[in-house]
Amino acid sequence: MSALLLALQPEVTERAADVVTTGEAIAFWILGPLALAGALGMLFAKNAVHSALWLVLTMLSLGVLYMVQQAPFLGFVQIIVYTGAIMMLFLFVLMLVGRDSSDSVVEVLRGQRLAAAVLGVGFAGLVVGSLARALTEVQPVGLAEQNTAGGGNVANIGTSLFTDWLFPFELTSALLITAAVGAMILAFSDRHGKSGKKTQKQLVEERFQGKRVGSLPGPGVFATANSVATPALLPDGSVAPESLNELIEATAKEQLADDVAEVAGTAHEADAHALKGSES
Amino acid sequence: MTTQELLADDPVWLILIKVVGIFAFLVVMTLFMINWERKVVARMQHRPGPNRVGPNGWLQSLADGLKLAFKEDIRPVLADKWVFFLAPVISCIPAFLAFSVIPLGGEVTMFGEQTALQLVDLPVGVLVVLACSSVGVYGIVLSGWASGSPYPLLGALRSAAQVISYEIAMGLSIIAVVMYSHSLSTAEIVKAQESGWFAWLLFPSFLIYVISMVGETNRAPFDLPEAESELVGGFHTEYSSLKFALFFLAEYVNMVTVSALATTLFLGGWRAPWPLSAIGDGVLNTGWWPLLWFVAKTLFFLFLFIWLRGTLPRLRYDQFMRLGWKALVPGSLIWIVLVSTVRAWKTEGGFTTQQLLIVFGVVVGILLLVSVLLPDKKQVDENAVPLAGSGYPVPPLDLRVPKAVPKKSVKAAKLPKEKAAVTTGKEAGDGDV
Known part of the structure; x- marks a missing residue:
C-alpha cells in the first residue's frame, strides 16, 4: 500500500494545486x-x-x-x-x-426521534453549505508547499498545533480528560470500604484460610454417568454434599445403589467358575 | 541525496523485486524462528528438541507447515461465516505491510539501478508500524468473536485490552527517539544514530519499548490471549488448517517486525556496531554489508523473545495491566518530560553537555544520600512466635494439650498358609509385569 x-x-513538489x-x-x-x-x-x-x-x-x-x-x-x-x-x-x-442482542425499538427519551431528525437535517445543511462554499469560493492552494518547506508535513502540523491553535488544542484535551475522569468516577469502587472489591491476593488468602482449599468434588465419579446431576460419593457410599449443585436436581441416591455396591464390593459378581457348569 | 529521493525513482520491476524479497525474508524468518525457538527452549530445558527432519532437524517447521496446510478445515456451527474467514487474513496482511518501511540497508546498486535497501520511506514511517499493529489486533479480536465459543471470546477481549494498553506505552517510548532524530521517517532515524545508538542515549525509552513490544506481540510472559492453561488456545481455539497457520505466521512476522523496528529505533538500524564501524573508514557501512548487521541485530531481539519465554512464568492478568498502566505509561511520560526539558535548556540556555552531566550527577548523588539516610521500614511478621530469653518459642497462654490417646493392643496378624503365600507372590509378580 x-x-x-x-x-x-x-513528483510531490512540482504538482500544481488544482x-x-x-x-x-x-x-x-x-x-x-x-x-x-x-x-x-x-x-x-x-x-x-x-x-x-x-x-x-x-x-x-x-x-x-x-x-x-x-x-x-x-x-x-x-x-x-x-x-x-x-x-x-x-x-x-x-x-x-x-x-445476539438486538436493538430495542422502545423510545426511552421522549421526542428523541424528532430531535434526531431536526439535528440531522441541520447537520446535513451545514455540510452541504460548507461543501458548496469550498467548491465555489475557496481557492485551493494544495499541500505541496507545506509538505516541503520548514521540516515537512509532520513538523508543520506540530508547529501550527502548538502556536496558532494551542488554545483549541488544549481545550480539546481538557474535554477528553473530563470524560476520562468522569468515567473513572462512575466506575470507581472503594477498595478499603466495606463493600470494596477484594484483590486477587486477598481472595487467595481467604480461600486458603477457609474450609476447603481445593476445588469442589466433581460430579459423576462412576463411568456409568458423568452428568452434573450425578453426585459424588464419599468412600463409605454416602453422597458428598459439596458436590450437589444448587440449581440442578441431583439424581436420587437410590439410583446409584448398584454403583455403590459395585465399588464397595458387595454386589453380586459373576462367578468365573460358573462357566464350568455345576461342580460334579 | 536522501533515501526518499533515492527510492522515488525506483522502476516498478525493482519495487516488485523488493516486495517479493521482503515477503520471502519474512516467511523464511518465520520458519527459521519456530525451529530456533524450539531448539533454544529445548536446550534451556535440557532436552534435544527437534532433530529428525532435515539436517539437524532444521526442516521441522517446514514439514509442520506443509502438514498444517493439508489438514481438514473446520468451521464451527455457531461461527460467523464471513468474519471467521476474514479474521486470519486481517491479522496476516498488516503484519507483512508493516515491514515495508523498515530500512534493511543503505545505498546499493541492484541490476544497475541505484537504490536503497528499503521498500518505501514515508515521512511518517514509524506511524505505519503503529497503524499496522493496531489494525492487526482486529484479526485477533474478530477471530475470538466469530468463533462463537467462550474461550476464544475471552482471549479476544484480553487481547484487545492488552494491545491497546501496550500500544500506548510503545507510542510514548518512540516519542523521545523522534525528538532526537527530528523525523518520523525510519531512514532519517537510522541516519541520526550515526554518532551513537539511541539505546544508550535514551535507555529508559529503549527499556519501555522492549517490554511493550513483548506485550504487543502477545508473547510469553505476556501471552494472556492464548494462555494454554486458562483458555485452551485463546483466540485461535476453533481454528484449524491454513487459517490457523495464518495466525501462526502473523504472530512470528509481527515478532520480526517489532524486533526490526527496535533495531531501527534504538540499535542504529543497519549501521555496523562500534568496533566494526571504525574499520577502513566505515567500509562496512556501505554496499550489502548493512544487511548483515541488520539481520544480526534483529536476531538478537528475536533471541530475547525466546529467552524470555524460556525463563519467565506467565503474568496474572491484573499484574500485567498494572505493569502497563502504572509503571510503563507514567514512567515514559516522566521520561519524556525530562528529555524535553533537557533539550529545551540546551537549545535556549546554551547549557553544555558537561554542565548537564554535572547537574545530573549531583541530583543522583543527593537522591542516593537521601535513600541511605532514610530509616528502614520495620517489618512486623504476623506469624512471629514470642521467644523466651533462651531462644525457645513460648507456648501460647490458651494452649490446650490434647488428651493422650489410649493405646490399643495390637493383634498379631495371622500368617497365611505356605501354599497361599506362594500364589500371592506370583500374582504380585504378574501385576508388576
Whole structure:
C-alpha cells in the first residue's frame, strides 16, 4: 500500500494545486465507492458487530484518501486513532454485550426521534453549505508547499498545533480528560470500604484460610454417568454434599445403589467358575 | 541525496523485486524462528528438541507447515461465516505491510539501478508500524468473536485490552527517539544514530519499548490471549488448517517486525556496531554489508523473545495491566518530560553537555544520600512466635494439650498358609509385569 502511495505521487513538489493526477483519480474512484459501501453497510447490517466492521472499512478508506491527498500524517493518525483505538473500543463493548442482542425499538427519551431528525437535517445543511462554499469560493492552494518547506508535513502540523491553535488544542484535551475522569468516577469502587472489591491476593488468602482449599468434588465419579446431576460419593457410599449443585436436581441416591455396591464390593459378581457348569 | 529521493525513482520491476524479497525474508524468518525457538527452549530445558527432519532437524517447521496446510478445515456451527474467514487474513496482511518501511540497508546498486535497501520511506514511517499493529489486533479480536465459543471470546477481549494498553506505552517510548532524530521517517532515524545508538542515549525509552513490544506481540510472559492453561488456545481455539497457520505466521512476522523496528529505533538500524564501524573508514557501512548487521541485530531481539519465554512464568492478568498502566505509561511520560526539558535548556540556555552531566550527577548523588539516610521500614511478621530469653518459642497462654490417646493392643496378624503365600507372590509378580 505504501509503495503504491509513493508511486501515485511521483513528483510531490512540482504538482500544481488544482490538477488531479491519474493516480489520484484512480485511487479516488476505488476508495470513494468503498467508503460509501462501508457507510451503507453500517446502516443496513443486521448484526451490530458487522455494522462496526463496515464502519471500519469506511474509516480505512478515508485514511488512505488523506494519504493520497498529501496528508500522510493525518491519514495514519486516522487509522491509528479511529480504526485502531475508537472502533476497537466499540467492538469491545459490542462483544461484551453479546452477539445476539438486538436493538430495542422502545423510545426511552421522549421526542428523541424528532430531535434526531431536526439535528440531522441541520447537520446535513451545514455540510452541504460548507461543501458548496469550498467548491465555489475557496481557492485551493494544495499541500505541496507545506509538505516541503520548514521540516515537512509532520513538523508543520506540530508547529501550527502548538502556536496558532494551542488554545483549541488544549481545550480539546481538557474535554477528553473530563470524560476520562468522569468515567473513572462512575466506575470507581472503594477498595478499603466495606463493600470494596477484594484483590486477587486477598481472595487467595481467604480461600486458603477457609474450609476447603481445593476445588469442589466433581460430579459423576462412576463411568456409568458423568452428568452434573450425578453426585459424588464419599468412600463409605454416602453422597458428598459439596458436590450437589444448587440449581440442578441431583439424581436420587437410590439410583446409584448398584454403583455403590459395585465399588464397595458387595454386589453380586459373576462367578468365573460358573462357566464350568455345576461342580460334579 | 536522501533515501526518499533515492527510492522515488525506483522502476516498478525493482519495487516488485523488493516486495517479493521482503515477503520471502519474512516467511523464511518465520520458519527459521519456530525451529530456533524450539531448539533454544529445548536446550534451556535440557532436552534435544527437534532433530529428525532435515539436517539437524532444521526442516521441522517446514514439514509442520506443509502438514498444517493439508489438514481438514473446520468451521464451527455457531461461527460467523464471513468474519471467521476474514479474521486470519486481517491479522496476516498488516503484519507483512508493516515491514515495508523498515530500512534493511543503505545505498546499493541492484541490476544497475541505484537504490536503497528499503521498500518505501514515508515521512511518517514509524506511524505505519503503529497503524499496522493496531489494525492487526482486529484479526485477533474478530477471530475470538466469530468463533462463537467462550474461550476464544475471552482471549479476544484480553487481547484487545492488552494491545491497546501496550500500544500506548510503545507510542510514548518512540516519542523521545523522534525528538532526537527530528523525523518520523525510519531512514532519517537510522541516519541520526550515526554518532551513537539511541539505546544508550535514551535507555529508559529503549527499556519501555522492549517490554511493550513483548506485550504487543502477545508473547510469553505476556501471552494472556492464548494462555494454554486458562483458555485452551485463546483466540485461535476453533481454528484449524491454513487459517490457523495464518495466525501462526502473523504472530512470528509481527515478532520480526517489532524486533526490526527496535533495531531501527534504538540499535542504529543497519549501521555496523562500534568496533566494526571504525574499520577502513566505515567500509562496512556501505554496499550489502548493512544487511548483515541488520539481520544480526534483529536476531538478537528475536533471541530475547525466546529467552524470555524460556525463563519467565506467565503474568496474572491484573499484574500485567498494572505493569502497563502504572509503571510503563507514567514512567515514559516522566521520561519524556525530562528529555524535553533537557533539550529545551540546551537549545535556549546554551547549557553544555558537561554542565548537564554535572547537574545530573549531583541530583543522583543527593537522591542516593537521601535513600541511605532514610530509616528502614520495620517489618512486623504476623506469624512471629514470642521467644523466651533462651531462644525457645513460648507456648501460647490458651494452649490446650490434647488428651493422650489410649493405646490399643495390637493383634498379631495371622500368617497365611505356605501354599497361599506362594500364589500371592506370583500374582504380585504378574501385576508388576
